[in-house]
Amino acid sequence: MPNTADVIIIGAGVHGASLAFHLAQRGVKPIVLEKDFAGAGATGRSSGLVRMHYDVRQDSELAWVSFGYFRNWTERVGGESGFTRTGFLQIVARENEAALRKNTAMHQDTGIASFLITANDVKRLVPSFVTDDFDVAAYEPESGYADPSATTASLINAAKDKGARIVQDCAVTGVIVKSQKVKGVQTLQGDYFAPVVVNAAGPWAAVLNEMAGLDLPYTTWRHDTMFVGRPKEMGPSHPTVIDFPNEMYFRPETGGLMLVGLEDGNPLGDSPDGDTDHAIKGFVERAIERICQRVPIMENSYLHTAHGGYDGITPDQHPLLGQAGPDGFYLQCGMSGTGFKIAPAVGLCMSELILDGEAKTVDISIYRPQRFVEGKEITGNYESIWH
Numbered sequence: 001m002p003n004t005a006d007v008i009i010i011g012a013g014v015h016g017a018s019l020a021f022h023l024a025q026r027g028v029k030p031i032v033l034e035k036d037f038a039g040a041g042a043t044g045r046s047s048g049l050v051r052m053h054y055d056v057r058q059d060s061e062l063a064w065v066s067f068g069y070f071r072n073w074t075e076r077v078g079g080e081s082g083f084t085r086t087g088f089l090q091i092v093a094r095e096n097e098a099a100l101r102k103n104t105a106m107h108q109d110t111g112i113a114s115f116l117i118t119a120n121d122v123k124r125l126v127p128s129f130v131t132d133d134f135d136v137a138a139y140e141p142e143s144g145y146a147d148p149s150a151t152t153a154s155l156i157n158a159a160k161d162k163g164a165r166i167v168q169d170c171a172v173t174g175v176i177v178k179s180q181k182v183k184g185v186q187t188l189q190g191d192y193f194a195p196v197v198v199n200a201a202g203p204w205a206a207v208l209n210e211m212a213g214l215d216l217p218y219t220t221w222r223h224d225t226m227f228v229g230r231p232k233e234m235g236p237s238h239p240t241v242i243d244f245p246n247e248m249y250f251r252p253e254t255g256g257l258m259l260v261g262l263e264d265g266n267p268l269g270d271s272p273d274g275d276t277d278h279a280i281k282g283f284v285e286r287a288i289e290r291i292c293q294r295v296p297i298m299e300n301s302y303l304h305t306a307h308g309g310y311d312g313i314t315p316d317q318h319p320l321l322g323q324a325g326p327d328g329f330y331l332q333c334g335m336s337g338t339g340f341k342i343a344p345a346v347g348l349c350m351s352e353l354i355l356d357g358e359a360k361t362v363d364i365s366i367y368r369p370q371r372f373v374e375g376k377e378i379t380g381n382y383e384s385i386w387h
């Protein structure tokens, strides 16, 4: 296999896969170098929520453009993303109602199908939910969840059909720079050369940034999830929910299961190579207590499985997107626990940035890696999500 390409992408998570897909669509021939196998990192552990509710306009725009792909996956990409429409509810405590209203108005302005509904409406939708701790919720009837592994595999397959290549079991061990320009990478399978190298290495991205001489604020975020049985009284399905008062999210899963994740107690700074086959001690007990607060009949449930995953996270919990360091070195990392649902649009915008000098689909300049030294961290209408 020739060891030259138009673009080298480090990492075959959903972001590397999306970029490869969009570059290949434009006739560019990228090569994706993956140390393990496609989807082995954050992507393979992702809960797959697909919703547009964010408190920063560009985040919602990226999710909305991506939603157009999820909704028409077979036509736009080919294969399957496993998108399942459940409807989505964003529940916030009364003190966050003003922010919820502001965000929903922004979503509607963006064109997103999002509405404010009352606590009584939520009760009508899902009688098993406790609804006495909030007055209004945001409802996205079209949202739901998808299958991150299937999404990644179909993006890779579509990219390969258009001339992209992927080399798995190929860890990048160095970035080759000459005269301030990136020339390629060193790997355990030899050197590869390209005028553009993109760091899409998820929770491992800090190591690659250092190899390129970059000093950026970046750490890891650990997140556990559990699958529990859904009592028959809940019916065949229920909306996907982000429940701020209980610092939790949950969604239905096939096989009569429910997936639950917590927004607090997610350790920062651990090695991304830690054990992800098991959840950390105490997580399951906390998650069961939390889900029973919103859905008391979950007391009749049972534990199916629990496991963990790692993502890359930045101080403002937003991605690093753009050029940084040597000429030709780009970042598409730091997805901060919410990067799955935006991946189709981020890959598109990054392909525009690399090929045209500017992203046209969504203005991604707020995510530029230089924002931290410029004192321009991204802030939204809610307090920080993950802690």
Ligand SMILES: Cc1cc2nc3c(=O)[nH]c(=O)nc-3n(C[C@H](O)[C@H](O)[C@H](O)COP(=O)(O)OP(=O)(O)OC[C@H]3O[C@@H](n4cnc5c(N)ncnc54)[C@H](O)[C@@H]3O)c2cc1C
Residues within 6 Å of the ligand: 010, 011, 012, 013, 014, 015, 016, 033, 034, 035, 036, 037, 038, 039, 040, 041, 042, 043, 044, 045, 046, 047, 048, 049, 050, 170, 171, 172, 173, 200, 201, 202, 203, 204, 205, 208, 223, 224, 225, 308, 309, 310, 311, 332, 333, 334, 335, 336, 337, 338, 339, 340, 341, 342
């Ligand atoms: C448990 C969990 C639940 C989540 N739930 C959601 C959700 O519901 N909705 C949502 O939108 N987001 C969610 N996220 C976030 C989302 O999954 C991630 O933001 C997204 O998957 C990141 O994709 P990525 O391609 O950037 O990184 P990854 O999927 O981690 O991919 C990076 C790849 O780079 C490879 N790599 C690393 N170093 C090297 C190297 N030196 N050489 C070659 N290859 C290398 C890795 O092996 C890996 O395959 C969740 C994350 C976790 C952990």
